[in-house]
Amino acid sequence: MPGKLIIPAATRRRILKTGTALGGLALAPLGFVRGAWAEEGPLGTFPVKGDTVKFGFCVPQTGAYADEGADELRAYQLAVKHLNEGGGVLETLKPSKLTGQGVLGKKVDYVTGDTQTNPDAARTAAQRMIERDGVIMFSGGSSSAVAIAQQYLAQEKSVVFMCALTHSNDTTGKDRRRYGFRHFFNAYMSGVALGPILAEDYGKDRRAYHLTADYTWGHTQYDSMKQATEKQGWTTVNNIMTPLGSTDYSQFLTAVLNSDADVLVLNHYGKDMVNSLTQASQFGMRDIDKNGKKMQIVVPLYSELMAKGAGDNIEGVLGTANFNEKLDDAGSQAFIKTFTDEYGFPPSQAAHTAYVQTLLYANACETAGTFYPPEVIKALEGFECEGIGPGKALYRAEDHQNFHDILVVKGKAPSERKDQYDLLEIVKHVPRAEIEYPADTFPGELGPYKPA
Amino acid sequence: MGRSPFAADLIAVGLFAAVVLTMPVWIVWIGGYEALATKIVIWAVFALGFDILLGFTGYLSFGHAAFFGTAAYTTGLCLKHLSADILPAFFITGGVSLVVAFVIGLLTLRRSGIYFSILTLAFAEMLHAAALSILQAYTGGDNGLTMHTKPELLGIRMEGLNVFYLAAIVAILGFFAARQIKRSPFGLMLRAIKENAMRLEYTGVNVWAYKMAAYMISAMYASLAGFLMVVLEPYVATKFLHWSTSGEVVIMSVIGGVNTLIGPMIGAAFMLYFENVIQAFIGEQWRLVLGLVFVLIVIFLPGGFVDGFNRIRRAVGLGGRERHHNVPDAPAPVRENRGDRAARQPGE
Numbered sequence: 001m002p003g004k005l006i007i008p009a010a011t012r013r014r015i016l017k018t019g020t021a022l023g024g025l026a027l028a029p030l031g032f033v034r035g036a037w038a039e040e041g042p043l044g045t046f047p048v049k050g051d052t053v054k055f056g057f058c059v060p061q062t063g064a065y066a067d068e069g070a071d072e073l074r075a076y077q078l079a080v081k082h083l084n085e086g087g088g089v090l091e092t093l094k095p096s097k098l099t100g101q102g103v104l105g106k107k108v109d110y111v112t113g114d115t116q117t118n119p120d121a122a123r124t125a126a127q128r129m130i131e132r133d134g135v136i137m138f139s140g141g142s143s144s145a146v147a148i149a150q151q152y153l154a155q156e157k158s159v160v161f162m163c164a165l166t167h168s169n170d171t172t173g174k175d176r177r178r179y180g181f182r183h184f185f186n187a188y189m190s191g192v193a194l195g196p197i198l199a200e201d202y203g204k205d206r207r208a209y210h211l212t213a214d215y216t217w218g219h220t221q222y223d224s225m226k227q228a229t230e231k232q233g234w235t236t237v238n239n240i241m242t243p244l245g246s247t248d249y250s251q252f253l254t255a256v257l258n259s260d261a262d263v264l265v266l267n268h269y270g271k272d273m274v275n276s277l278t279q280a281s282q283f284g285m286r287d288i289d290k291n292g293k294k295m296q297i298v299v300p301l302y303s304e305l306m307a308k309g310a311g312d313n314i315e316g317v318l319g320t321a322n323f324n325e326k327l328d329d330a331g332s333q334a335f336i337k338t339f340t341d342e343y344g345f346p347p348s349q350a351a352h353t354a355y356v357q358t359l360l361y362a363n364a365c366e367t368a369g370t371f372y373p374p375e376v377i378k379a380l381e382g383f384e385c386e387g388i389g390p391g392k393a394l395y396r397a398e399d400h401q402n403f404h405d406i407l408v409v410k411g412k413a414p415s416e417r418k419d420q421y422d423l424l425e426i427v428k429h430v431p432r433a434e435i436e437y438p439a440d441t442f443p444g445e446l447g448p449y450k451p452a
Numbered sequence: 453m454g455r456s457p458f459a460a461d462l463i464a465v466g467l468f469a470a471v472v473l474t475m476p477v478w479i480v481w482i483g484g485y486e487a488l489a490t491k492i493v494i495w496a497v498f499a500l501g502f503d504i505l506l507g508f509t510g511y512l513s514f515g516h517a518a519f520f521g522t523a524a525y526t527t528g529l530c531l532k533h534l535s536a537d538i539l540p541a542f543f544i545t546g547g548v549s550l551v552v553a554f555v556i557g558l559l560t561l562r563r564s565g566i567y568f569s570i571l572t573l574a575f576a577e578m579l580h581a582a583a584l585s586i587l588q589a590y591t592g593g594d595n596g597l598t599m600h601t602k603p604e605l606l607g608i609r610m611e612g613l614n615v616f617y618l619a620a621i622v623a624i625l626g627f628f629a630a631r632q633i634k635r636s637p638f639g640l641m642l643r644a645i646k647e648n649a650m651r652l653e654y655t656g657v658n659v660w661a662y663k664m665a666a667y668m669i670s671a672m673y674a675s676l677a678g679f680l681m682v683v684l685e686p687y688v689a690t691k692f693l694h695w696s697t698s699g700e701v702v703i704m705s706v707i708g709g710v711n712t713l714i715g716p717m718i719g720a721a722f723m724l725y726f727e728n729v730i731q732a733f734i735g736e737q738w739r740l741v742l743g744l745v746f747v748l749i750v751i752f753l754p755g756g757f758v759d760g761f762n763r764i765r766r767a768v769g770l771g772g773r774e775r776h777h778n779v780p781d782a783p784a785p786v787r788e789n790r791g792d793r794a795a796r797q798p799g800e
Contacts, residue, residue: 118689119594119691120596123685123687124727127485127487128485128487149595149689155600175595214594244594
């Protein structure tokens with residue numbers, strides 16, 4: 001049904017475009033704008049009035065993921081600065097239509113909100129941005145539950161949502177939405193990347209015990225890690241769901257100690273992971289032998305901020321990451337350098353994805369020649385670029401998941417660290433081809449470009 | 453005052469209606485927006501119903517989220533699986549809420565004071581835990597209940613101002629009904645429960661039945677609010693069942709002024725305005741500031757905003773009402789006996 005509705009519109013537009021292009025070279029740019037306006041009626045917060053365009057940045061300022069939120073916000077502010085004044089990744093992104101003088105001739109402005117790491121509060125904050133501030137796009141994270149709730153809101157309101165920190169398979173799987181895009185990798189990719197390395201380092205006959213944050217991200221990461229490790233011959237002993245934002249994990253850790261498991265997998269993130277890993281160390285799990293092997297802890301999703309919070313406990317702990325401040329490709333370096341110059345310390349992966357998402361959205365607007373959401377979405381779908389990180393990154397049209405190289409990382413011992421930010425070492429650079437999967441692995445539907 | 457009580461009611465409700473119905477206009481002047489106005493009105497309904505229980509009977513329920521959340525989930529499931537029209541959802545939600553309120557009331561109203569509060573809290577937390585565990589398949593767990601439905605009422609799309617006016621009408625009717633209850637013999641009984649339930653029992657009144665009635669009325673207001681919340685946004689968050697939702701409505705009542713009906717609604721407006729508009733100015737530390745505001749109000753203005761308003765009126769010589777701690781309109785001799793300050797100041 002939607003297909004039938006869309007094709008004639010696209011055709012009409014193409015005819016219109018062709019017509020305008022034939023109209024004359026000198027008038028062509030003007031013609032494009034006019035042509036666009038003629039067809040594109042008001043939708044969501046479109047059209048943008050005045051000479052500034054507003055983005056909404058919705059990050060957790062309170063709750064379990066507040067540290068990630070603060071870093072995201074720094075990255076968003078930097079992205080806006082670069083969009084208006086040039087610099088940073090604008091110089092490495094290819095193909096790029098970004099001018100460094102705003103977007104489509106309008107200066108970029110932004111508003112912020114607090115998601116409180118809570119889907120309801122996040123929706124309220126986003127709604128404020130859409131209704132009162134008229135943002136043309138909103139972006140943010142973390143917590144996949146928050147991202148998914150906002151994605152539905154985005155679809156409802158016809159305002160594009162650029163997901164930042166969300167790692168659940170559901171975000172671009174069962175809950176994928178036409179108005180939502182995710183640059184960050186997901187739990188499935190973590191499993192595929194991490195599985196072989198775990199088997200290599202710890203052996204193929206390990207018994208794993210999972211502690212999992214009880215919401216969409218935790219659930220899908222547990223599934224993906226279970227699948228990936230069992231493929232390597234591991235046994236899954238048990239899994240306990242722990243409430244998001246728990247501070248005391250002793251009851252769960254006692255259960256782990258009393259079992260015959262010799263690997264503990266912590267499907268936790270943010271402050272949850274800092275707490276559970278620290279407490280696991282206090283329980284002596286880093287120094288005991290189980291089944292004649294040294295007990296190991298795995299944190300499938302790792303971040304610099306968590307490593308900082310968990311301190312010396314991260315030594316030798318393996319995990320995956322979307323980005324690391326030691327990457328040496330031109331795009332990563334451009335970002336790392338400008339971020340460090342601005343704030344005095346290197347960015348986290350949360351900051352990287354937030355920054356990149358803002359730029360990719362802005363670039364899509366320039367490419368489409370309009371802020372009209374369906375056209376911007378079409379410009380993002382299937383968009384492949386380089387210069388935002390290692391290798392080429394592709395926005396898959398079928399599920400709005402971005403595919404790019406990811407990293408397997410390991411916590412550094414205190415003695416190996418050069419400075420207080422030197423916490424993780426890159427164990428393996430996992431190329432995009434290894435972590436790609438068919439779009440129908442997780443069934444879901446994007447929904448229409450335009451509300452019926 | 454020479455006016456009949458009913459006329460006074462009409463004036464009060466008329467004023468209230470005027471303020472509420474124009475809210476989408478004036479809220480924009482103070483940095484708000486349409487959806488915030490709708491949310492304020494919905495929470496006002498919730499707080500209003502809460503005041504019927506807390507203000508009249510003195511029973512502090514710390515588990516009103518149970519009704520708000522259950523109604524929201526029921527409405528959400530109806531809209532998602534049954535029909536996009538909100539009428540079937542309305543009736544089913546009403547039925548379910550009545551049953552839930554009756555059952556919880558049956559089990560909690562045998563106790564009073566802190567025991568009642570804890571029991572209600574326990575039931576609400578049980579429902580919250582159930583929504584996150586055994587009912588996860590239906591409620592969507594921590595993700596909340598997501599859907600693609602666009603709610604409508606008899607073919608009219610329920611969005612934007614349509615939802616606002618629906619909520620506003622509910623709030624105005626709810627306010628009118630609450631004032632009628634307050635003035636009725638039934639309302640007097642409820643206030644007598646607050647004064648001395650045991651004495652009332654000895655006079656042969658079935659106190660339990662009155663408490664139950666008040667509890668269920670209050671629960672229905674909460675359910676209506678939960679229902680409207682989902683009509684406004686076809687999404688149900690687990691937070692609707694969380695104890696913090698129960699806590700929020702208690703705080704709204706306290707900072708607005710318990711037992712004034714209008715007070716808790718003002719409290720609701722203040723809280724939401726703070727959380728959504730002022731928050732953006734303060735940034736990360738907004739919760740700290742909000743906490744400070746509560747502390748200041750409870751210390752210096754225990755009767756809430758309404759008490760503050762009356763104090764100002766008295767100060768400028770307009771004769772605002774004194775705060776009554778107990779039976780609100782006890783006759784003068786009673787107050788004299790109790791030694792109320794109001795009765796001791798005849799010159800005022």
